[in-house]
């Protein structure tokens with residue numbers, strides 16, 4: 001068992017910052033925009049928003065509650081709560097699958113973190129200044145085609161993550177989150193402003209918010225739900241682990257709302273910044289994982305002050321990616337540390353090295369292994385798709401079902417400060433709507 005005396009967050013603000021640091025990352029800017037583009041726009045966005053509100057919010061609250069009540073890491077917290085409420089130990093699987101998901105996600109997340117580092121460097125050297133769409137595309141294509149360069153930056157990113165986690169200075173990052181997060185929001189707004197000058201802002205708005213429901217498929221709905229889980233860091237045990245440091249006085253519903261609104265606003269701003277550039281330059285919205293890397297440099301390369309803004313943007317993106325990546329490595333390290341004689345530093349090195357090695361397979365999907373497909377997907381897409389559309393929703397489903405059905409209803413209502421009316425609403429959502437929503441999305445996609 002881990003620490004006997006479990007420390008708590010020094011203040012509510014610290015907790016919000018840590019949760020926001022995990023939530024806000026590449027998922028909001030890189031993954032959200034490329035998924036929207038690939039899925040054809042507004043129908044995806046609206047389903048995603050619905051999933052965030054109806055499924056994401058209750059699951060976030062459920063994960064925090066499990067962590068706070070269990071006062072332990074996800075696996076032990078589930079074990080403890082299951083046995084004290086007379087449930088089977090099999091609930092610990094929710095914790096285990098969360099750790100597995102974190103491991104798999106970090107492997108490809110680090111590759112994209114590496115791209116962000118590489119683009120930070122290239123902003124400093126002025127690579128993008130005055131470039132057109134073709135040359136920006138060629139720069140990105142050159143990166144993808146060079147396994148050695150990809151490996152270098154993946155390694156650099158992963159080394160930073162390992163270094164921070166091994167030193168246990170994670171908590172020290174909250175001060176930085178507090179200043180850098182607002183800076184990221186401001187920069188996104190500037191980029192949206194640039195989008196408005198392209199003359200294609202209206203087109204982007206329509207693309208993102210005027211749905212063509214006829215084009216909606218089961219797979220797109222599943223992808224939208226997966227994005228909701230990914231972006232909120234749900235289904236990975238991370239929010240459970242954070243919840244274990246949470247004091248009794250923190251209002252779970254209110255805090256969840258704050259974190260979710262921040263995360264969602266950043267994602268929507270990213271879309272509103274990127275799609276005007278796509279349409280203004282005749283680029284393809286369905287470009288895939290490279291979308292932000294072939295659009296934003298165009299904007300930075302052609303606006304006044306673009307060099308400094310580009311540098312700031314990629315630095316902030318890298319920082320946001322780092323705080324999320326750290327939260328992904330933490331549960332892996334804790335898992336290794338508890339089940340082996342390794343010290344924290346050695347456990348971090350071992351866990352980090354395993355993640356790094358899997359990341360190499362992910363980055364080779366863009367070049368030497370691009371023909372190597374499993375279920376029609378390359379290794380990168382397989383890792384990304386399998387985790388976000390299967391592992392995360394299943395783990396999150398476990399968390400919400402456990403809280404809504406297995407814990408004492410009165411005590412849950414008390415913990416959430418629910419009045420009689422809101423208690424009914426909460427339990428209808430947590431018991432039926434959210435779990436059935438997840439299941440229906442699965443079934444719907446299986447039926448094609």
Ligand code: PFF
Pocket residue numbers: 022023024025026027028102105230231232233234236238324325327328
């Ligand atoms: N939520 C992060 C993002 O949107 O970039 C990614 C992430 C972090 C996913 C931590 C999962 C996680 F546990």
Ligand code: NA
Pocket residue numbers: 022023024025027028230231232233263
């Ligand atoms: Na996010």
